[in-house]
Amino acid sequence: MSELPAGVERREFDGESRLSTRGEPVYGEPTDGAWRAWDARRSKLGAMIELGMATGLAGGETVLYLGAAAGTTVSHVADFAGPTYAVEFAPRPMRDLLDVAASRNRLFPLLKDARSPETYAHIVEPVDVIVQDVATRGQAAVANTNARFLNENGRLLAVIKARSEDVVAAPSDVFERELDTLRESYEILETERLEPFHDSHLGVVARPK
Amino acid sequence: MTDAGSDSGWFTSIPPDDLDAARTAIEHGSTETPADWPANALETAFAESRADYYDTLHEATTHTARAAVEAHERADDQQLIRSVRAMDDCDRTANELAERVQEWAGSLFPDAGTGIDGAREIATRESSDATERRVIELAGRVVELADEADDLREYIRQTAPSVAPNLARLAGSVLAARLIGLAGGLESLAKKPAGTIQVLGAEDALFAHLRGRAPSPKHGVIFTHEYVHGTRAEDRGSAARALAGKLAIAARGDHYRGEFNPEIEAQLEARMATIRARADADGSEDADE
Ligand SMILES: C[S@@+](CC[C@H](N)C(=O)[O-])C[C@H]1O[C@@H](n2cnc3c(N)ncnc32)[C@H](O)[C@@H]1O
Numbered sequence: 321m322s323e324l325p326a327g328v329e330r331r332e333f334d335g336e337s338r339l340s341t342r343g344e345p346v347y348g349e350p351t352d353g354a355w356r357a358w359d360a361r362r363s364k365l366g367a368m369i370e371l372g373m374a375t376g377l378a379g380g381e382t383v384l385y386l387g388a389a390a391g392t393t394v395s396h397v398a399d400f401a402g403p404t405y406a407v408e409f410a411p412r413p414m415r416d417l418l419d420v421a422a423s424r425n426r427l428f429p430l431l432k433d434a435r436s437p438e439t440y441a442h443i444v445e446p447v448d449v450i451v452q453d454v455a456t457r458g459q460a461a462v463a464n465t466n467a468r469f470l471n472e473n474g475r476l477l478a479v480i481k482a483r484s485e486d487v488v489a490a491p492s493d494v495f496e497r498e499l500d501t502l503r504e505s506y507e508i509l510e511t512e513r514l515e516p517f518h519d520s521h522l523g524v525v526a527r528p529k
Numbered sequence: 530m531t532d533a534g535s536d537s538g539w540f541t542s543i544p545p546d547d548l549d550a551a552r553t554a555i556e557h558g559s560t561e562t563p564a565d566w567p568a569n570a571l572e573t574a575f576a577e578s579r580a581d582y583y584d585t586l587h588e589a590t591t592h593t594a595r596a597a598v599e600a601h602e603r604a605d606d607q608q609l610i611r612s613v614r615a616m617d618d619c620d621r622t623a624n625e626l627a628e629r630v631q632e633w634a635g636s637l638f639p640d641a642g643t644g645i646d647g648a649r650e651i652a653t654r655e656s657s658d659a660t661e662r663r664v665i666e667l668a669g670r671v672v673e674l675a676d677e678a679d680d681l682r683e684y685i686r687q688t689a690p691s692v693a694p695n696l697a698r699l700a701g702s703v704l705a706a707r708l709i710g711l712a713g714g715l716e717s718l719a720k721k722p723a724g725t726i727q728v729l730g731a732e733d734a735l736f737a738h739l740r741g742r743a744p745s746p747k748h749g750v751i752f753t754h755e756y757v758h759g760t761r762a763e764d765r766g767s768a769a770r771a772l773a774g775k776l777a778i779a780a781r782g783d784h785y786r787g788e789f790n791p792e793i794e795a796q797l798e799a800r801m802a803t804i805r806a807r808a809d810a811d812g813s814e815d816a817d818e
Contacts, residue, residue: 403583411601414594421591426583428590430555431597442539442558443590445566469563 324369326379327400333357339366341399344423347392360517363393364453364479367517373510373525376475377401381448384469386434386462387455389413391420397451398427405444409433434462437469446471452478457485460501463526467505470528476506482520491520498522505529538566539589540575551589552596599787605692606715612681612688613706619678626671633664645675694789695779699772699797700754707750708776719784726780727751727773751776756801761808771800 324330324339331340333350339358349357360366368375380402388394388406390413398404398420406421407430408414414431421427432440434454447469454462459480470476480498482491499508506526514521539558543550567582576582627648634641634651637660642650648671656662682703689702693715696705711729712718718726728735730750737743748757748769760768775797782790 411598415598415602418591418595418598421587425587428586429594430590431594438559438561441563442537442560443555443566443586444563446563468561 325375325377325400328358328369328377328379328396329355331355331357339369341396343395343399344420346395346420347390358396359392363396364514364518364521364523365393365451365477366396367514367521368477368479368512368523368525370517371512371514371523373512373523375477375525377449377477382445383449383451384444384447384466386450386452386466388417388429389453390416393451393453394427395420395424398424401449402426403445404428405430405440405447407432407434407440434466437466441468444469446474448474450474450476450478452476455479455481455484459484460498463502464505467528472528474528475509476524476526476528478502478524478526479514479518480522480524482522491522495522499524502526538564538569540566540570540585541573545575545585548589548592552593555589555593556597602691605688606709609685609689609692609706610710610714612685613703613710616678616681616685616703619674619681623671623674623678626667626674630664630668630671634668637661637664645671648672648675693780693783694787695782695793696776698789698794699775699779700751704750704753708780711750715780715784719780721777721780723770723774723777726777727769748773756797760801760805764804764807767804768801771797771804775800 328339328341330337331352332338333340333352339360340352340355341358342354343356345351345356347359347362349359351357358366360370369377377400379400383397383401383404385394385397385404385406388408389410391406394404394406394417403426405428406417408417409432411431414429417429421429428443430440430443434452435458448471450463450466450470452459452463452466459478463476463478467476480495482489482494485494485498495511499511502508502524505528507529508524508526510525512523514523537560539551539554541554543554567576567579570576570582571579576585623645627645630648630651631641631643634647638651638654641647648668651665651668652672654661654665656665685706686702689697689705693705693709696708699705700708708726708729709715709718712721721729728746728749731746731748734743734746738745747766751769751772752758754772756772757765757769775793779793782788782793
């Protein structure tokens, strides 16, 4: 088991030990004082940490988050990390993400397409961590084109959803293919299937080549 | 660098407190590679400290995203238009096919009912041969189409109030969607005078009138509103005019401000009460003609 980042703690919620961070609640998660549970079933990064993957997260780092959606996961990230740039290209979830950002003054919402990093490179600084959960075809390619944002010793924490690439192929084949593409820009450090929290998703930790 | 924008941060040529300039820069700027923008902002005196820079960035990014989200929601009128058209297509096709089913089923099952309800009942039957199976399957398709129309209607009921709160309140969601569709969008509906809104959907009758071949139409699609079709014939013109007037105000409020204003409805109710009081004054037997 790797250590939890500063700002993330295991605490008891309704008699169950769960990950938690400190911040305004976002999605109806249980709270305990200033702490709120981080639901690994609703958050793939939460599942990666819950499964003990070596994310390298220590707390306080600068983060680029790709595929922020309504902010379920990025809200927890902003709770324990430093400046957090949240890219999401769909206006509907962005509306909710704005509520999440209202109480988090180091969370910067960007309505941008993660496939076109040149449209936000004038805003996003080089970061320590890229978290990626875009769940659309071409996931590895998105990570590759965003590698330019990662500091030399930075980490990519990516989730690959098999069904987003190919609904009929065996997930393991899809993962192999995507990992091959990822190797163009990254060295893969660790991979792990996210069951039982998320079916047919692969968690990936990588560093820039 | 020849192109000033190509190698610089979003803040390079804007004053620190100009949110709209920041929005333009955030939305339209671009550069290939990131840089240490916070440090750069300090060097160029855009910000006094990193904390100051991040505060400004937070304000600028949330302002920009909010403006874009709001612009998108205004554009949702196009989704509403498509869904009301799809609903009409489903309804019409379901009814047409139901007639086919009825005609065919009548030759096989003497007790077959009519319309969508008839198709619903036939769809539940067991077939005893290949012919019956085809009719029953076809009835099943009718039911699916009719259900899809209902789902679309429900979707319109749920979304119209967020696209056009005042219009949806006054006209009902489906009629609001139809009016927006006939105008081609909320913005163009908001720019139409009340007299035009009154006859939207009656274009054929209007052109016949303009060519001198028919009386001027008193109402278009707003006839489906209870305030119009539920008013006795001699007062319908007044009712249609009153309703169209308030619909025009509602459309303008929805497009330009987007906030619900209960006043409009209250005024329309008062006006309708006056118009309908005429019928009561003329005697109650005339009122329900
Ligand atoms: C599975 S959801 C992310 C859930 C989120 N990470 C969480 O755990 O709270 C994937 C999101 O990525 C967004 N997305 C997909 N492709 C994208 C792209 N090219 N650029 C930006 N966002 C994208 C989708 O709109 C969707 O909101």
